[in-house]
Amino acid sequence: MAxxxxxxxxxxxxxxxxxxxxxxxxxxxxIDQLELALDGSALQLLRGHLEGVRLQARRVRYQxxxxxxxxxxxxxxxxxxxxxxxxxxxxxxxxFGIRGLVQFSPEGLExxxxxxxxxxxxxxxxxxxxxxxxxxxVTLLPPDxxxxxSHAAAPERExxxxxxxxxxxxxxxxxxxxxxxxxPMDPAITIERAAVEGGLxxxxxxxxxxx
Numbered sequence: 001m002a003x004x005x006x007x008x009x010x011x012x013x014x015x016x017x018x019x020x021x022x023x024x025x026x027x028x029x030x031i032d033q034l035e036l037a038l039d040g041s042a043l044q045l046l047r048g049h050l051e052g053v054r055l056q057a058r059r060v061r062y063q064x065x066x067x068x069x070x071x072x073x074x075x076x077x078x079x080x081x082x083x084x085x086x087x088x089x090x091x092x093x094x095x096f097g098i099r100g101l102v103q104f105s106p107e108g109l110e111x112x113x114x115x116x117x118x119x120x121x122x123x124x125x126x127x128x129x130x131x132x133x134x135x136x137x138v139t140l141l142p143p144d145x146x147x148x149x150s151h152a153a154a155p156e157r158e159x160x161x162x163x164x165x166x167x168x169x170x171x172x173x174x175x176x177x178x179x180x181x182x183x184p185m186d187p188a189i190t191i192e193r194a195a196v197e198g199g200l201x202x203x204x205x206x207x208x209x210x211x
Contacts, residue, residue, distance in 0.1 A: 010042045016081065019090035020053065032059035050077045055100075064115035066108035068200060072100030074209075092211040104201040106146075110138040121183070126150055128181045129172070130157040144196045146172070163194040163201065170194045170203070 017038055025031055033056075040051035053074040060067040075097040084090055104112070113122040113136055122134040125148060130136075132153040139147045141160060149158040161172040161180060169185040171194075185191065186207075193204040 012042045012045055012081065012085075013038050013040070015084055016045065016050070016079065016090070019084045023090045023092070024055070027062070029061040029064070030059075031057050031061075033057060045079065045081055048078055048080065050079050052076060064117040065112045066104070068103045068105045068108055070100065070102050072098050074098045095208055095210045097206060097208055099206045101202065101204045103203075105199075106138045106140050106201070109201060110136065113138070124184075125181065126152070129159045129161070132157055140196055140199060140201075142199075145175075146196055146201065163196060165191045165194045165205070168192075168205075 017036055020038075021034060021036055024034065024036070035056045037054040038050060038052075039054065040049065044051060053072075055070065055072045055074075057070045058068070060070050077092065077096045078094040080091060080093070112118055113125070113134070119134065122136055126132050126134045126136055129148050130150045130153065132150040134150075134152070137149040137151065139149070141147050145160045145162055147158055147160050149156060159180065160175055162175075164171045164173055166179075166182060168190040170183045170191050171179050172181045172183070174180050188208040188210065189205065190207070191203055191205040193202070195202050
């Protein structure tokens with residue numbers, strides 16, 4: 001449906017959509033599936049204004065994070081269409097806001113925490129939650145619990161937690177409701193909802209993208 005909408009909107013938006021797809025793929029380590037829809041008119045685009053972008057992607061790897069799915073919608077974006085029409089790569093020069101939802105599988109979250117770039121977070125989780133060293137095993141306990149295990153300690157240690165958005169970040173709460181850990185968060189990202197749903201870790205919120 002996104003492709004059909006682009007065909008009706010004219011060649012300028014189609015060209016920009018292709019350039020945006022390339023730009024998005026360049027920001028990520030890998031994307032399995034990507035669907036893109038542009039909101040706006042050719043006239044707005046000629047004035048350097050795009051009303052917004054809607055994105056759906058599956059099996060995305062971004063900065064070492066393995067995301068099962070991503071659904072995003074941007075605020076208006078300033079674009080330089082002339083660059084694209086001249087065959088140059090798209091450059092986005094102004095920050096813009098996005099809102100959306102990302103989902104992690106427990107396996108993807110575990111592999112993400114095993115990456116060197118995310119080792120500080122893995123160490124913080126292991127030491128604070130379990131009093132041990134990485135690596136961490138991550139599993140889900142239906143209906144809504146996230147379980148961390150460490151095989152580095154003897155005997156094996158584990159902690160059942162529930163996710164909750166708190167202070168724009170993610171709080172891991174123990175079964176008794178007390179906070180085990182409030183995760184550090186990039187100041188450009190605000191988490192508004194955190195949960196375990198349908199066998200996936202779900203995060204919803206807003207972010208500021210600075211190209």
